[in-house]
Amino acid sequence: MRLPRSLLVTLALLGLISSAFPSAYNARPKLIVVFVIDQFRGDYLERYRDQFGDGGFRVFLDRGAYFTDCTYDYANTRTAPGHATLFTGTYTSGHGIVANEWWDPQKSKMVTSVEDDSTKLVGTSKPGPGASPHNLLSDTLGDELKLATDGKARVFAISLKDRAAVLPAGFAGDAAYWIDPKSGDWITSTYYRPDLPEWVRNFNGGHRAEKYWNREWKDSVGNVLGSTAPRISNSKNNDDKDKNKDGAPAGFYEVVGSTPFANDYQFEFAKELVLYEKLGAGAATDLLVISLSANDILGHQVGPDSPQMRGMALELDRQLADFFDFLRHQIGMASVWMALSADHGVAPLPDFAKTLRLPAANLDARALREQLNSLLSKKYGKKAEYVADLAYPLAWLRADAFTGTPGGKEESVAEADAGEAMKQVGLAGYFTKSQLARGATPATEIGRRYAHSYSPEGGWYVLGIPTPFQVGIPKGTDHASPFSYDTHVPLAFYGLAFQPGTYRTHAEPVDLAVTLASLLGINAPAQATGRVLTEALQLPHHSPITPPPQPATPPAGGTQ
Numbered sequence: 206m207r208l209p210r211s212l213l214v215t216l217a218l219l220g221l222i223s224s225a226f227p228s229a230y231n232a233r234p235k236l237i238v239v240f241v242i243d244q245f246r247g248d249y250l251e252r253y254r255d256q257f258g259d260g261g262f263r264v265f266l267d268r269g270a271y272f273t274d275c276t277y278d279y280a281n282t283r284t285a286p287g288h289a290t291l292f293t294g295t296y297t298s299g300h301g302i303v304a305n306e307w308w309d310p311q312k313s314k315m316v317t318s319v320e321d322d323s324t325k326l327v328g329t330s331k332p333g334p335g336a337s338p339h340n341l342l343s344d345t346l347g348d349e350l351k352l353a354t355d356g357k358a359r360v361f362a363i364s365l366k367d368r369a370a371v372l373p374a375g376f377a378g379d380a381a382y383w384i385d386p387k388s389g390d391w392i393t394s395t396y397y398r399p400d401l402p403e404w405v406r407n408f409n410g411g412h413r414a415e416k417y418w419n420r421e422w423k424d425s426v427g428n429v430l431g432s433t434a435p436r437i438s439n440s441k442n443n444d445d446k447d448k449n450k451d452g453a454p455a456g457f458y459e460v461v462g463s464t465p466f467a468n469d470y471q472f473e474f475a476k477e478l479v480l481y482e483k484l485g486a487g488a489a490t491d492l493l494v495i496s497l498s499a500n501d502i503l504g505h506q507v508g509p510d511s512p513q514m515r516g517m518a519l520e521l522d523r524q525l526a527d528f529f530d531f532l533r534h535q536i537g538m539a540s541v542w543m544a545l546s547a548d549h550g551v552a553p554l555p556d557f558a559k560t561l562r563l564p565a566a567n568l569d570a571r572a573l574r575e576q577l578n579s580l581l582s583k584k585y586g587k588k589a590e591y592v593a594d595l596a597y598p599l600a601w602l603r604a605d606a607f608t609g610t611p612g613g614k615e616e617s618v619a620e621a622d623a624g625e626a627m628k629q630v631g632l633a634g635y636f637t638k639s640q641l642a643r644g645a646t647p648a649t650e651i652g653r654r655y656a657h658s659y660s661p662e663g664g665w666y667v668l669g670i671p672t673p674f675q676v677g678i679p680k681g682t683d684h685a686s687p688f689s690y691d692t693h694v695p696l697a698f699y700g701l702a703f704q705p706g707t708y709r710t711h712a713e714p715v716d717l718a719v720t721l722a723s724l725l726g727i728n729a730p731a732q733a734t735g736r737v738l739t740e741a742l743q744l745p746h747h748s749p750i751t752p753p754p755q756p757a758t759p760p761a762g763g764t765q
Contacts, residue, residue, distance in 0.1 A: 227702050229353055229490040229725035234700060235540040236485035237721065238532070239494045241291060242521070243284060243369065244501035244684065245547035246509055247275060247693035253518050260526030265545050269699035270741035272712040277549070277694065279657035280668060280687035281599070285318040285368040286658075287548025287714070288496065292345040292373045294718035294733030296657035301342035305368060307663030308593045308601035315594055315601070319371040321396060328392035328401045328409065329385045335394030336367045338376050340662060343732035345375030346718040347492050352377070353727035354489035361478060363391075363471060364496035365462055369548070373494040379482070382474070389414030389457030391474060404481035413473060414457055417466040422516070430516045431464045431503075463506065465520035467499035472528050485536040490725060496548075497521070508554025508682045509690075542700030544721065546714055549684045550691045552676050565674035570597040573630050573677070580626040585610040592623065597677020598632055598669030598685065616665050624667045634670040641668070654687045704743045712738060 227233050250262060251273075257263050265271055277287070279296045281303055289302040297303050302318050309316045317336075324335030338345075344352075347360035362374035367383045371394075374381035380397045382405070384390065390409040393401065401409070422431040461467050475495050478484070484491045500517055507513045532541050552558075558565035574595040581591040589606040602623055604614060612618030620637035627635050636646060641659035646652035655668055676683040684691040696712050702724050715735030722729040723737045 227724045227726070229350055229358065229727050232485075232488055232490055233540075234490055234542045234702075235487075235536055236479075236491045236493065236532075237542045237544070239291075239373070239492070239544045239546075239717070240525070241288060241369070241373070241494065241496040242500050242545070242547045242695075243364075243366075243496060243498045244504045244549060244551050245695060246550035246690065247273070247547075247695050249509075249518055250695050253515065253522075256519060257522045258526060260529060261522035262525060264525075264529060265543075265695075265697035265699055266707075268705050269543075269697050270703040270706060270708060270738070272696040272708045272710070272738070272741070274709055275546070275694055275696035275712040275714065275716075276689065277692040278654055278713055278715075279692075280651075280654045280670075280685075281658040282549035282684045282686065282691040284366065284501065284548050285372060288369050288372040289341060291546055291548070291714050291717055292347065292375065292494070293341070293343040293730045294346070294715045294722075294735045295343055295730070296715065296734070298657050298659045299343055299732035299734060301340060301660045301662055302372065303658065303660035303662055303666075304596060304599060306596070308603070308666070310604055310664035313603075313605075317368065319368045321394070324394045324396045326392055327395055327398065328390060328405070329388075331385065335396060336371050336381075337394060337396035338371050338374070341372065341376070344377075344730050345373065346721060346730060347373070347494075348375040348377045349722060349728050349730055350490065350492055350725070353725075357487060357489040359482060359484055359487060359491040361482065361484070361492070362494035362496065363475060363478065365458060365467060365471065365498035365502075366496070369496035369498060370494075373496065382478075384414075384458065386458035387456035389417075389461065389470070402481070404477060408474065408477060414461070414470065417457075417461045417464075417470055420464075420466060422464045422466065424512070424516045425519070428512070430513050433461045433464055433466060435460070459502070462499055463503040465499060465517055465524070467502070468497050468521055468524050471495065471497060472524055475528070476531055479531075479535060485540065504551050505678075505681045505683065508557060509551050510553060510557055539701060542698070542702060542721075544699075544717055545695055545697045546717060547694035550689075550693055551684045552674060552682050552686065552688075552690050554682045555674065555676060558674050563674050564672070566676075567679050567681075568597065568631070568675055568677050569679045570595045570677040573597065574600075576630045577623065577626045580629055581622065584622060584626075591619075595677070596685070597683070598627075598671040600627060600667045600669065601663060602665040602667070604665050620665055620667050624669070627667060627669045631672070631675075632669040633672050636668045636670070638663075638666050638668075651687060698738075698741065702743050704741055706741070708738075708741055710740055 285305045286302045289300045293300040306315050306317045319336040320334045321337040322334045326335045350358040360378040362370045363382045364370040365384050370381035370383045382391045420433045555565035555567045574592050577592045582588040591606045592600050593603045594601045607619040617639035624635035636655045646656040719729045719735035720738045
């Protein structure tokens, strides 16, 4: 039976339309790459826009969907919570990652957000536990991609930091890679695989990290902005720039990591990962997360308004352009989607802010912790280490220290007493873990942000409310506040599925995973609360419900 010509045309056009729709199941797109720039404030893209070249950030700004008003709706703006938020599509109250590290009452010590005693590190002789996403209370975008495609999708994440690779890779990721801080070698955990693949062993064996030492970082006019020459410790002056946080001589992470050479190193590794793992060549959509750490390592030292941070942004613009060219030649940009965001911003350098008469200050968290313990010791008449650690403005309490005090081991009383002591040493207010657990927060902007910061992890704790422009380190600057300079981050997408333009509608980082999941036709992560950014999605030329226009029928006796 012959079908009418008009029906054949309609069916053919509808077939073309349906084949153009994105689908993770049929590798459309072949690859999604998400760039997370650690400590990249939302205003940086506008600040340096006229200095960017055509092929880097401008791909997102001029040819992508760029959201200018993207802010985290929580207070604990740190690296681990930020990365967890981006890929679970929910805040700490959903994914459980409250900080980079927290107090473990069973071990009586601080533990990191991803360390896992049941695993070991792979690729280094360094002792200690490996890492895994076992503390996550939600799955991730990559996990849902794996579930939907019966494991066919390939999911990888890389960073200089373990937490910034492990949390985006999720539970089902094929691998997360980060570096050994001393040598710069790429490592992973037995959670993912028992040994490094041959291509990673060859990468490390080629001593790729060594070429980034003993180099000067200069801007476009030749001014020296930094150096990766090995530092010789000056014991007389006790220069802490020559040491890492544990007091050991500074290694690759501290020295090279605070320059754009660290980003070059990460992109060099990312290219080999794409090639050797054959990303974008499978039957389902693959996901690669590249978390760039250098901005954060440098930013804590020099602040967001320094020539070095400007130089870092301009160098990253060049590096992105180079990586986009690689993707274009390797896969083809018609088969690639990209997204760009950040895990948090950063406060202005207090010394700089004070020149503008802002009420900024550097505080010493260690000294504040001592004051808190002194105040609580006086209150209870018993000297003890009530505050185990102060990651300003978050105080971790030792439950056992409160035994025998008024209120005994009652958590809510101990946390409230610690919170009042925090107000005495200068914090503007506080929310206790007990308050947050029972939802006892005011129906205000600040109340909602702290409610979103709750986690059952970490024993007893108090989330302090800092004063704007005050940071909890004696030198440099920091983040971890609910204020705009910490919560405002970029959010941008590029690819055939997105309608290019600048969007000033409000968006949040939780929207990234939800939007990508919707476009791919897969479920959003289990605890996701974000929205699909429909205003930025490309509409098909024809609706599959309404047939396209039919060819005109010639009048009787006429000719076509």
